[in-house]
Amino acid sequence: SPLSRRSFLRSTAIGGAGLLILPNSRTAFAYEANSKLNVAVIGAAGRGRANHTAVAKLGENIVALCDVDQNGAARDFKTYPQAKQFKDFRRMFDEMGKGIDAVIVTTPDHTHAVAAAAAIQRGQHVYCEKPLTRTVHEARVLRDLARKHKVVTQMGNQGSSSNGLRRAVELAWSGAIGDIREAHIWFPNGNGPMARPTDRPPVPATLDWELWLGPAESRPYHPSYAPAKWRGWRAFGSGIIGDFGCHTGNIMFRALKLEQLWNSPPVGGAKQVVIRVESLPSERNEEGYPRTMQVLVDLPARGELPAVRLTLNVGSKPSPDLMLGYTQGKWGDLLVGEKGSIYSDNPWNTNFVLLPEEKFENVKHGPPQTLPANADHHREWAEACKGNGTTFSSFEIGGPMTELMQLINLSTLFEEALEYDTISGRILNSKSAGRLLHRDYRRGWTLSS
DSSP: OOOOHHHHHHOSSOOSTTEEEEOOSSOOEEEETTOOOEEEEESOSTHHHHHHHHHHHTTOEEEEEEOSBTTTTHHHHHHOTTSEEESOHHHHHHHHGGGOSEEEEOSOHHHHHHHHHHHHTTTOEEEEOSSSOSSHHHHHHHHHHHHHHTOOEEESOGGGGSHHHHHHHHHHHHTTTOOEEEEEEEESOOOBOOOOOOOOOOOOTTBOHHHHHTTSOOOOOOTTTTTTOOTTOTTTOOHHHHHHHHHHTHHHHHHTTTTHHHHSOOGGGOSOOEEEEEEEESOOOSSSBOSSEEEEEEEOOBTTBOOEEEEEEESSOOOGGGGTTOOOOSSEEEEEESSOEEEEOSTTOOOOEEESGGGGTTGGGOSOOOSOOSOOHHHHHHHHHTTSSOOSSOHHHHHHHHHHHHHHHHHTTOSSOEEEETTTTEESSOHHHHTTSSOOOOTTOOSOO
16 A cells, blocks of 8 residues: 555655655654655644744644643644644544654643653654653653654754754863863752642633643642743642753753763663762742752763762852852853863853863864754754754653753752662652652543553
8 A cells, every 4th residue: 555644754665766765873764855744733832832933934834733722822823724723632643643743742841741652652753842751750751652663852952952062062072171070050049939829710711721731630720820830830840940950951961971871781780870869958848849959969970981979059059169260150051070161151051161261272173073063953853853864852862861850859859868770760768759750640641552
């Protein structure tokens, strides 16, 4: 029988005029020159609007828009009159089936995993906003599903595609600042503690509150949650660490090759790879996140790379002495090496400086650049979906990065330091903390197909 259009896009063994067969590090795809992806968008307004606008400008087809807030997404529905409209992405997948090649997920954090998992298990490529998921467990599941189904993925920490970030990472890999045993990332104040509202305002007529809740526990609607204030609530969002950890800690994570703690065989045949996380928050609040905190993270060696102590500050900064005379910004990602430091004061890690500056005047221009320059985050994903290259922020990176950030968030609830095994995905020394690596879903919502 003739190949469907979507099967054609994913085929690995088609030849003929007008076709290009291109290698991919995980799987090979064949695509027709000038072919377009059929893209569905889950969460059409806000960041979703920025994402689908970028993809549409590349010439891809926006074939479906799904949003639980019909008023918030009205502008987006009008922009793509040809796109089918949905409120429930489960219904969208059932109705459109193979008419979707790729999916953009830009919902509140608590819905990322169920939406992305549903797409992946249908063989659809996924672009998902950061943090990849709201829980540690969900991040592991999405990474494993993407491996199993061999789809192209990209997490939406857009600084990953900047020349500044890629060059900083390459310089660290080249040994420009020597072995790195100390790292710091810092942020402005967090959200602060939360208390559930007790009043019961009516649900807006254009909002489907039950679908907005999705897998989260049931609770009455309140504008303190939706449509725009969900980030500070543990039930729905991930605070400043989830919002910006995968941005501001991006150079740090990549330069130190921390994904190897998850993706490489343990050194010396060890059965466990343990990350130790100790938090000192201004308050421990089950509903929200601390206003300020310091978190100490001990990261074991990765092959020949030495163990690292990461210090994360919210609402404060590390010692100015570490800056070697350079001005300390409100945000920071600082790697302290034996020969010098790499510092980015940009929340998205799109620029950097080598410290001390006078020592490294000529180092920025060498060694030769190997990572692709002038990348576009959305174009990189769309092209990889067609078999042209790979993504730099796939779930192989985004999964472990999110896992680490959500582990840090989880640690702020506990006085004792948590010991987390990246191999098994278990907390070794606290059953109470272990139970919070994932939270139960409401009936009708699942990570499995």
